[in-house]
Each structure stands twice: as C-alpha cells, then as structure tokens.
Amino acid sequence: MLKLLDAQRSLLTQRCGRELRVVAVSARDRKRDRGVSLDGLAWHNDPIDLASNDDVDVVLELIGRSDGPAKSLVESAINAGRHVVTANKALIAHHGTELAKRAESIGVTLAFEAAVAGGIPIVKALREGLSANQLSTVYGILNGTCNYILSAMRETGREFDDVLSEAQELGYAEADPAFDVDGVDAAHKLAILTSLAFGCSVDFETVHVEGIRHISPVDIQFADELGYRIKLLGLTRSTEHGIEQRVHPCMVPLDTPIAHVEDVFNAVVAEGDFVDTTMYQGRGAGEGPTASAVVADLVDIALGRTVPTFGVPAEKLVPLKPAPMSRHRGSYYVRLMVLDQPGVFADIAAALRDHNVSMEAVLQRQRAPDEAVPVVVTTHETEEASMIGTLEAIGALEAVVEPPRMIRIERL
Amino acid sequence: MLKLLDAQRSLLTQRCGRELRVVAVSARDRKRDRGVSLDGLAWHNDPIDLASNDDVDVVLELIGRSDGPAKSLVESAINAGRHVVTANKALIAHHGTELAKRAESIGVTLAFEAAVAGGIPIVKALREGLSANQLSTVYGILNGTCNYILSAMRETGREFDDVLSEAQELGYAEADPAFDVDGVDAAHKLAILTSLAFGCSVDFETVHVEGIRHISPVDIQFADELGYRIKLLGLTRSTEHGIEQRVHPCMVPLDTPIAHVEDVFNAVVAEGDFVDTTMYQGRGAGEGPTASAVVADLVDIALGRTVPTFGVPAEKLVPLKPAPMSRHRGSYYVRLMVLDQPGVFADIAAALRDHNVSMEAVLQRQRAPDEAVPVVVTTHETEEASMIGTLEAIGALEAVVEPPRMIRIERL
Numbered sequence: 001m002l003k004l005l006d007a008q009r010s011l012l013t014q015r016c017g018r019e020l021r022v023v024a025v026s027a028r029d030r031k032r033d034r035g036v037s038l039d040g041l042a043w044h045n046d047p048i049d050l051a052s053n054d055d056v057d058v059v060l061e062l063i064g065r066s067d068g069p070a071k072s073l074v075e076s077a078i079n080a081g082r083h084v085v086t087a088n089k090a091l092i093a094h095h096g097t098e099l100a101k102r103a104e105s106i107g108v109t110l111a112f113e114a115a116v117a118g119g120i121p122i123v124k125a126l127r128e129g130l131s132a133n134q135l136s137t138v139y140g141i142l143n144g145t146c147n148y149i150l151s152a153m154r155e156t157g158r159e160f161d162d163v164l165s166e167a168q169e170l171g172y173a174e175a176d177p178a179f180d181v182d183g184v185d186a187a188h189k190l191a192i193l194t195s196l197a198f199g200c201s202v203d204f205e206t207v208h209v210e211g212i213r214h215i216s217p218v219d220i221q222f223a224d225e226l227g228y229r230i231k232l233l234g235l236t237r238s239t240e241h242g243i244e245q246r247v248h249p250c251m252v253p254l255d256t257p258i259a260h261v262e263d264v265f266n267a268v269v270a271e272g273d274f275v276d277t278t279m280y281q282g283r284g285a286g287e288g289p290t291a292s293a294v295v296a297d298l299v300d301i302a303l304g305r306t307v308p309t310f311g312v313p314a315e316k317l318v319p320l321k322p323a324p325m326s327r328h329r330g331s332y333y334v335r336l337m338v339l340d341q342p343g344v345f346a347d348i349a350a351a352l353r354d355h356n357v358s359m360e361a362v363l364q365r366q367r368a369p370d371e372a373v374p375v376v377v378t379t380h381e382t383e384e385a386s387m388i389g390t391l392e393a394i395g396a397l398e399a400v401v402e403p404p405r406m407i408r409i410e411r412l
Numbered sequence: 413m414l415k416l417l418d419a420q421r422s423l424l425t426q427r428c429g430r431e432l433r434v435v436a437v438s439a440r441d442r443k444r445d446r447g448v449s450l451d452g453l454a455w456h457n458d459p460i461d462l463a464s465n466d467d468v469d470v471v472l473e474l475i476g477r478s479d480g481p482a483k484s485l486v487e488s489a490i491n492a493g494r495h496v497v498t499a500n501k502a503l504i505a506h507h508g509t510e511l512a513k514r515a516e517s518i519g520v521t522l523a524f525e526a527a528v529a530g531g532i533p534i535v536k537a538l539r540e541g542l543s544a545n546q547l548s549t550v551y552g553i554l555n556g557t558c559n560y561i562l563s564a565m566r567e568t569g570r571e572f573d574d575v576l577s578e579a580q581e582l583g584y585a586e587a588d589p590a591f592d593v594d595g596v597d598a599a600h601k602l603a604i605l606t607s608l609a610f611g612c613s614v615d616f617e618t619v620h621v622e623g624i625r626h627i628s629p630v631d632i633q634f635a636d637e638l639g640y641r642i643k644l645l646g647l648t649r650s651t652e653h654g655i656e657q658r659v660h661p662c663m664v665p666l667d668t669p670i671a672h673v674e675d676v677f678n679a680v681v682a683e684g685d686f687v688d689t690t691m692y693q694g695r696g697a698g699e700g701p702t703a704s705a706v707v708a709d710l711v712d713i714a715l716g717r718t719v720p721t722f723g724v725p726a727e728k729l730v731p732l733k734p735a736p737m738s739r740h741r742g743s744y745y746v747r748l749m750v751l752d753q754p755g756v757f758a759d760i761a762a763a764l765r766d767h768n769v770s771m772e773a774v775l776q777r778q779r780a781p782d783e784a785v786p787v788v789v790t791t792h793e794t795e796e797a798s799m800i801g802t803l804e805a806i807g808a809l810e811a812v813v814e815p816p817r818m819i820r821i822e823r824l
Contacts, residue, residue, distance in 0.1 A: 004544055004686050014611070014724040015543055113541075119687035121541025128717075129525075129533025131427055132416055132707030199426070257693065260672060274416050275531035275694060275704035281669065282690035292687035295544035305540075305717045312426040 001060065002036040004291040012295070016302035020295075023055045051077035058083040058301055060294060066090035078103050078110065085297040087114035087290055093188035096195065096202035097317055100309035110309050111297035116189045117142060117266045119289025120282040121296065126196040126270060127311040133272025135197040139235035139412070140268035141261050142189040142247075144284040145173045145180040146212050146232040150249075151262040154220050154229070160213060172264060182211035183232065183247040190234035194245050194320065197270070198238060199312045203245075206322035207234075210248035214405060219335055222363065222376050223251050223407075226333070229259040233410065242323035250410040251333050258412065269412070326385040331360065331409040334379070336394065337372045337402040344399045348377065351393035355386045372401045378409065413472065414448040416703040424707070428714035432707075435467045463489035470495040470713055472706060478502035490515050490522065497709040499526035499702055505600035508607065508614035509729055512721035522721050523709035528601045529554060529678045531701025532694040533708065538608040538682060539723040545684025547609040551647035551824070552680035553673050554601040554659075556696040557585045557592040558624050558644040562661075563674040566632050566641070572625060584676060594623035595644065595659040602646035606657050606732065609682070610650060611724045615657075618734035622660035631747055631819060634775065634788050635663050638745070641671040645822065654735035662822040663745050670824065681824070738797040743772065743821040746791070748806065749784045749814040752776075756811045760789065763805035767798045784813045790821065 005012070005020060013019050024042035026049070044050040051059050051073060059077035061084060063070040070091050077084050078099065086092070092099070092112050103110040113123045117140065126138070141147050145167060152163045164181065167173035179185045191204040212232050223230050228251035237244045252259045257279055261267040266284030271277050283289040300306075310317060338344050345362070352359050358380040366373045379387070391404050417424070417432060425431050436454035438461070456462040463471050463485060471489035473496060475482040482503050489496050490511065498504070504511070504524050515522040525535045529552065538550070553559050557579060564575045576593065579585035591597045603616040624644050635642050640663035649656045664671045669691055673679040678696030683689050695701040712718075722729060750756050757774070764771050770792040778785045791799070803816050 007685075008544060008546065011546065011611075011724075012544065014728055015720070017725070119684075120690055121537050124536060124541050125533050128712065129536045129708055130704065131711045132420060132424065132704045134420065134423065199423075257669070257672060260669060272704065273419070274700040276698075276700060278532055278692070278694035280690070280692055283688050286688075288686040288688060292542065292544045292684065296541055299543045300540065303719060305719060307715060307717060308427070312423075313429070316426055 001062070001291045001294060002034070004295055006036070008295075012299065015299055018302060020298055020302060024050050024053050026050045047073045048076045051082055052080045056082055058085060058298060061086040061088055061091075064088055064090070066094040071095060074099060075102070078106055078108055081106060081108060083109040083111070083301045085111045085294055085301070087112070087294055089115040089185065089188040089192065093191040093202060093204040096192060096310070097314065100314035100317075103309060104314045109301050109306055111300065112192070113297050114290045114293035116192050117268055117280070118144075118282065118284040118286065119292045120266060120268065120280045120284070121293070122193070122268045122280050123196060124296075125278070125280055126193065127307060130270060130272050130275055130278070131311065133274050136271050136273065137235065137237040138193050138197045138268065138270045139233050141231055141258065141266050142186040142234045142268070142284065143180055143183075143232060144264035144266055145177070146186070147262065147266070148172050148264045149181070150212060150215065150230055150232065153215070153217060154224070157217050159217060160215060181213055183209040186232060186234045187247045190236055190245055190247055193234070193268070194236040194243060195310045195317065197236060198243060198320075199310065199317060200243065200320040201317045203320040203322065206245060206320065208246040208248065208325045212249055215249055216405070218374055219405060219407060222333070222335065222374075225363070226251070226378065227254050228252060228409065229254060230407065231258065235410070239323050241327045242321035244323040244328060246325065246328070249407050251407055252410050252412055256412045326383070326388070328384040329381055330384070331381050331411065332379045332387050333407045333409055334377045334391065334394070335405040336375045336377070336400050338375045339370060339399040339401060340368050340373045341370055341399060344397070347397050347399070348375075348394055351390055351397070352377070352379070354393065355390040357382045357386050357390050413474070413703045413706060414446070416707055418448070420707075424711065427711055430714060432710055432714060436462050436465050438462045459485045460488045463494055464492045468494055470497060470710060473498040473500055473503075476500055476502070478506040483507060486511060486522075487514070490518060490520055493518060493520060495521040495523070495713045497523045497706055497713070499524070499706055501527040501597065501600040501604065505603040505614060505616040508604060508722070509726065512726035512729075515721060516726045521713050521718055523712065524604070525709050526702045526705035528604050529680055529692070530694065530696040530698065531704045532678060532680065532692045532696070533705065534605070534680045534692050535608060536708075537690070537692055538605065539719060542682060542684050542687055542690070543723065545686050547682055547684050549647065549649040550605050550609045550680065550682045551645050553643055553670065553678050554598040554646045554680070554696065555592055555595070555644060556676035556678055557589070558598070559674070559678070560584050560676045561593070562624060562627065562642055562644065565627070565629060566636070569629050571629060572627060593625055595621040598644060598646045599659045602648055602657055602659055605646070605680070606648040606655060607722045607729065609648060610655060610732075611722065611729060612655065612732040613729045615732040615734065618657060618732065620658040620660065620737045624661050626817060627661055628817075630786055631817060634745070634747065634786075637775070638663070638790065639666050640664060640821065641666060642819065643670065647822070651735050653739045654733035656735040656737075656740060658737065658740070661819050663819055664822050664824055668824045738795070738800070740796040741793055742796070743793050743823065744791045744799050745819045745821055746789045746803065746806070747817040748787045748789070748812050750787045751782060751811040751813060752780050752785045753782055753811060756809070759809050759811070760787075760806055763802050763809070764789070764791070766805065767802040769794045769798050769802050
C-alpha cells in the first residue's frame with residue numbers, strides 16, 4: 001500500500017486534485033521491517049486512537065478477521081466520521097449490512113473493492129457499471145488458492161494433499177489452509193456479491209459451502225473425458241424459492257470462458273437483463289492487486305464520489321430470503337467405487353428410478369472382476385433433495401464400497 | 413433506452429434517490445414507430461432547442477457521426493450547462509479532448525461508457541477501477557462484426573465476402589460495412605482507450621488501421637496449425653518511441669484467454685503495474701448493452717458522482733507522442749503463393765537474411781510441381797521497417813505469384 005502510494009504519487013495527485021498522504025499508522029509490531037520507512041508518520045499503539053486522530057480523513061483497515069480489533073476499528077472510525085476502506089471480506093460478510101447503515105447514516109463511505117476478487121474492480125462493476133440492470137445471477141472463481149490447486153492437480157495428476165503442500169511452500173496457501181480449501185473465503189466474497197447483485201442484506205450464514213478436499217485425480221480425469229473442468233465456484237442466483245447462494249466444486253463445460261481461467265486467477269460472471277453476460281478476470285490476491293483496489297477506493301473518496309455501500313441505500317436493503325439447498329435444481333456427476341460384478345448396474349439404475357432421477361450417461365472405464373472399479377453416473381436436471389436420497393440409497397448398496405462422490409454440473 | 417428506463421424505474425429511483433425522467437425528445441422523424449410511446453414528452457424538431465429546454469439536466473446524444481448535428485448538439489448542451497451522455501465513439505475519437513476541456517471548464521459531465529465495448533463497463537474500469545495503476549498496454553476485440561465474421565470463417569471455412577453477406581442478412585453488419593470491416597470503428601474506440609490509459613489527448617489520426625478484408629480461409633487454417641487464432645485487435649502501448657496505437661488482424665496464441673472470445677463478443681485486456689493483467693468481456697453492441705451503459709452514466713450523474721472525463725483533468729492531458737509504425741517490434745506470419753520449383757526457398761531465405769529478419773519456421777503443406785502453392789514463413793521478433801523491406805524483396809521474386817500476405821503475431 002505504502003509502496004503504491006509512493007510510486008504513483010504524481011498520477012494520484014492528478015487524478016484526485018490533491019495529494020493522498022499517509023499521516024498515521026498502527027500495527028502490532030512497530031519494529032517489523034515492512035520494506036518501507038514509517039518515518040514522519042504518527043504511530044498509534046491502539047488503532048482506535050488512530051481513528052480519532054484529527055489529521056485522518058480516511059482509515060484503511062487491513063487487519064483481517066470478522067470480529068475483534070478490525071471490527072472495533074471500523075466502528076470507531078465510522079463513529080468518528082472517518083471514511084473507511086477495507087480489504088476485509090470476513091468483516092463485510094458478517095457485519096456488512098449494519099456497518100453500511102451506520103456509515104450511511106453518518107454520511108461517510110465504507111468501501112471494500114479489495115475484499116472481493118482482489119484487483120478486479122468487480123464491486124464497482126456491479127454497483128455502478130451494471131447499475132441499470134436487474135441481475136439474474138453472479139458467479140465466479142473467487143479463491144485463487146483453490147483454483148491454483150485444482151489447476152495443478154489437473155496438469156500433474158497429483159493428489160490434493162500433495163499439491164496443497166506445494167502451494168503452501170510457494171506461498172499460495174496459508175499454513176492453516178482451511179479458510180481457503182473449505183470454501184469459507186469464497187463464501188465471504190459470495191455473500192458480498194449477493195448483496196451488490198440483489199440489493200439484499202448480507203447473509204453469510206445461509207451460503208451453502210463445500211470445499212475441494214475431496215476432489216481426487218480420478219474425478220478430474222473423468223471430468224476431462226466428459227468435456228468438463230472442475231472449478232470451485234461461488235454462485236448466487238435469484239430463483240422462485242428465494243436467493244440461492246452456494247460455494248462448491250462444479251463441473252463446468254469446456255466451452256465456457258470460465259473453464260479456462262487457471263492458476264491463481266479469479267473471474268466473475270454477471271448476467272443482467274439488458275447487458276446480457278459480462279465477465280471480469282484478473283488476480284484475486286497478492287500485495288499489488290490488493291493495493292490497486294484499496295487505492296482506487298481512496299481515489300473515489302478523495303474525489304467525493306459517493307454511492308450507497310451496496311448500490312442501494314442500506315436502509316432499503318431487503319432481508320435475504322434464502323432458497324433451501326434441497327430445492328436446488330441441476331445436473332449431477334456421481335462417482336462410485338463399485339465391485340465389478342453382475343447386477344450392480346441394475347441396482348444403481350433402480351435407485352435412480354426410485355428417486356425420479358433421470359440418468360444421462362454411465363461410464364465404466366476399467367474391468368477387474370470382483371474388485372472395486374470407478375463407475376460414473378451423470379444425471380439430467382433434477383432436484384437436490386432427490387439426488388441426496390439417491391446417493392443414500394446407492395451408498396447403502398453392498399457392492400458400493402466407498403461413499404459416493406457427487407459433484408454438481410453447471411451448464412453456465 | 414426508453415424501454416430500459418421504463419422497465420427499471422423503481423430500481424433506478426432507489427439507486428439515484430430520485431426519479432430519472434425523460435422530458436423531451438428530438439429526432440428526424442416524429443412519426444416513426446419506436447416501439448415505445450412518446451406521449452407526454454416535449455418534442456423538439458431541432459435538437460439544439462432541446463439542449464436549452466429548462467427542464468433538461470442531461471442530454472443523451474444518440475445521433476452518431478463525428479461531426480454535423482451530433483457535434484452541434486453536444487457543444488450546445490455543454491455550453492448551456494447540461495450534462496451530456498453519448499454513445500458516439502466517432503465524436504469522442506475526433507473531438508474528445510476539446511469537448512472534455514469545455515465540459516470540465518463549465519463543470520458538467522461528458523460521459524461515454526457506451527462508446528467503447530458496448531455493455532462492458534470498461535471506461536469506468538480504466539478511469540476509476542484501475543486508477544491506482546500506471547498502465548503499460550490495453551488491447552482488445554473492439555468490433556463485434558469483425559469478430560463474428562472471423563469466428564464464422566473459421567468455423568465454416570468460408571470466404572470473407574460470403575460470411576459478410578450472411579452477417580448483413582442477420583443484422584450483424586451494416587449495409588455499408590466499411591466502418592466495421594476496415595477497422596475504423598475499432599480505431600475510434602482504441603483512440604478513446606488510449607487517452608483513458610495514458611492520460612494523453614485523444615488522437616485518432618495517428619492510429620495505424622488495417623481491416624480484415626484480406627483474411628482468407630487458408631490463413632485461418634495455417635493459424636490453426638501454428639496454434640493461433642486470427643482476431644482483429646486494437647492495441648495501445650507505451651513504448652520507448654512513444655505511444656503505439658494500432659488496429660489490425662493479429663495471430664494470438666490459443667492459450668491466451670482473448671483467443672477464445674468468439675462471435676459478436678468484445679473483450680478488453682488492461683495491464684497495470686500493480687494490478688497485473690485484467691480482462692473484461694461482454695457484448696460490444698446492441699440495444700440492450702448500449703442502454704445499460706448509457707443509463708449507468710446517467711445514474712452516476714444523478715448521484716453527482718463526477719470524475720475528470722479521461723481520468724485526469726482535461727487541461728492536463730499531454731499531447732500524444734505517436735510511435736512510428738515502422739519502429740514497431742513484433743513477430744510476423746507471411747503467406748506467399750509460390751511456384752513449386754527448386755531454389756525458391758533459397759531466394760526467400762536470402763531476402764530475410766538481407767533485411768536482418770530471423771526466420772522462426774517455414775511451412776509448405778502441398779506439393780504441385782510448377783504450380784502455385786501456399787508457403788508460410790513465421791519470424792522471430794523484428795522491426796516493422798525490416799519486415800516491410802523483406803516483403804518488398806520477396807514480392808519481387810519471380811516465383812512469388814501474388815503479393816505476400818502479412819499478419820502480425822502477438823504473443824500477449
């Protein structure tokens with residue numbers, strides 16, 4: 001952040017018509033080497049003091065986590081009449097609605113471009129660029145770590161754990177990878193996108209979340225054979241049952257642009273009634289992209305360019321009516337480990353029929369009499385509840401020796 | 413436009429905190445059926461009168477062409493203190509700098525999101541979303557008609573003229589297709605992107621422009637074999653010799669995302685020093701996408717969200733220093749029709765050597781002794797001036813029976 005402000009000083013002064021000046025800093029450890037000098041900046045041991053420093057117009061919160069010091073700082077800053085720029089997706093996903101209400105009632109900006117998809121200006125695109133549209137759906141690759149792992153697994157044929165370790169060594173994954181690989185980080189971002197897309201309150205709790213730990217090379221290989229790529233997507237959609245928010249691995253057809261977004265890149269697709277389909281792609285994390293997004297928010301604030309936090313006034317955000325996941329409709333990929341013996345297919349087909357699920361294709365690539373071999377079933381569109389019932393019935397068959405693996409197919 | 417304003421009335425009122433109301437209209441033919449009622453709207457035979465109508469805060473210019481009534485209307489509107497929203501790329505490409513200066517000196521907004529890449533909010537992305545970056549290059553597929561024609565030629569193997577006729581029947585190309593297929597429309601858009609990217613005055617005159625009329629199925633087939641796709645790109649880049657603005661057919665590697673943007677879709681890639689590479693994709697034309705962009709500009713104006721027209725104050729736009737095309741450096745694809753006889757390759761190789769051009773590969777797929785067969789040469793990076801010299805020398809060879817066809821290779 002400081003590096004960017006220093007490098008672009010003259011450009012930013014031109015854009016803003018005034019200088020963006022860092023006047024005060026607060027952090028846990030004053031002595032840590034940050035690669036930039038903090039000379040001449042006021043130091044506050046307590047960030048709350050910083051927020052009430054008279055020289056401060058805008059507070060940048062880069063602490064992280066949904067509660068604790070980050071939340072206290074943002075609340076105090078807003079209450080003290082300071083604008084706030086944050087990259088904190090957890091904070092906005094958990095407390096976005098109330099913070100927005102407070103900020104708007106006081107007349108300060110709460111900006112969070114960096115919280116979703118890093119350097120991609122997707123918050124601005126949804127809130128301003130597509131403001132003339134009713135959006136029907138927004139979906140995307142929202143976590144670079146997962147996309148890197150899935151890309152590397154596909155390219156090398158290696159197992160999840162193996163690729164994760166490598167990603168940790170390369171710095172693409174945290175020592176505790178749970179937030180990323182279990183889908184929580186993507187779900188934070190999705191909850192924010194939902195409010196921007198549909199003008200509803202932020203409701204992280206109702207996001208259906210599944211991670212990528214159970215994705216195995218055999219599924220990636222089958223996906224390839226079937227013309228799909230496996231991606232961890234976050235999707236939000238307005239349906240007849242309410243708003244469906246879900247984060248889970250998906251099989252996406254190879255002829256969709258998002259199938260080709262690889263490695264640590266993020267991409268978001270937004271579909272509006274007048275603009276049709278638009279897609280935004282770039283780096284979803286990292287020092288440079290994050291600084292780019294944070295400072296873009298700063299420039300908006302410096303120019304007095306304000307907009308309701310989520311595109312419509314926070315007081316008008318409607319409560320989100322969640323669509324139950326059991327009512328989700330879609331196609332499914334199911335992989336079974338099955339003893340290669342006569343009659344098994346008949347039992348599987350019967351389970352599908354009993355739950356009214358229509359089979360699209362069935363694949364068995366290996367033969368090994370009386371040993372376990374992978375069998376793949378894909379279905380036509382059906383309801384999630386029926387699919388869950390089917391999986392239970394199939395899982396209970398004697399010849400099925402491992403829990404069935406299900407991956408949703410998204411025909412985007 | 414009127415349809416959108418009607419359909420989204422309540423959403424837009426929420427976003428703007430007030431109603432966006434159409435109060436007056438001017439057009440050539442009052443009686444034409446526009447599919448919407450003009451009842452209750454003031455009618456002006458002369459658009460200039462409309463601009464000075466006291467009820468009018470914002471004038472939408474949807475007339476088109478760089479001069480004539482469109483220019484008069486926009487000038488009068490600005491002079492009368494009205495904000496202006498336009499979709500007119502020719503107007504901004506030819507007169508953008510002076511109009512921006514005038515608008516900023518009077519304190520009104522001149523907005524033109526719809527002028528570049530239709531529904532994709534790329535003007536906003538460059539001017540605001542990436543405001544913290546020094547951009548090094550911006551390039552994209554800026555003309556949907558050309559992209560449709562090139563996609564269809566590749567898919568069907570048909571000739572340019574044939575596919576153009578079909579595109580005209582389908583309404584994807586105008587009766588007079590020159591603006592599209594000769595690259596002028598893309599060049600208008602590129603000139604605008606250049607100013608947004610580099611903070612310089614708009615300089616349409618110095619854009620190097622080539623269209624797609626000479627692209628033939630044999631080149632498309634060779635591109636495929638070599639791992640490329642042929643796209644009409646507009647590229648603007650800051651180089652040591654100045655700013656390079658060019659619109660011409662390119663061979664782009666199949667592993668770049670832009671290679672997979674097909675049919676009428678547009679896409680723009682922007683590379684910044686902090687954000688790295690970002691890409692924006694969507695429909696570049698059509699009633700819905702255009703209305704989406706125009707109304708997004710209206711919402712910005714209604715909220716008082718202002719920004720310098722090209723991202724920095726118009727008075728500070730520096731004159732564009734054009735890089736001579738002869739200094740362009742890149743790789744080249746050259747296709748020759750050559751009499752299949754001994755010694756020809758030696759002559760071609762000598763011409764390359766004499767101009768210091770290093771050959772990467774040479775391909776001859778057919779044999780037909782003493783008849784003309786296609787031969788393809790690709791080069792390593794070289795200077796355009798050397799390449800032009802090489803092409804002249806090769807074209808003068810007796811065994812080369814047609815003018816050489818050159819397509820630049822872009823390793824993006």
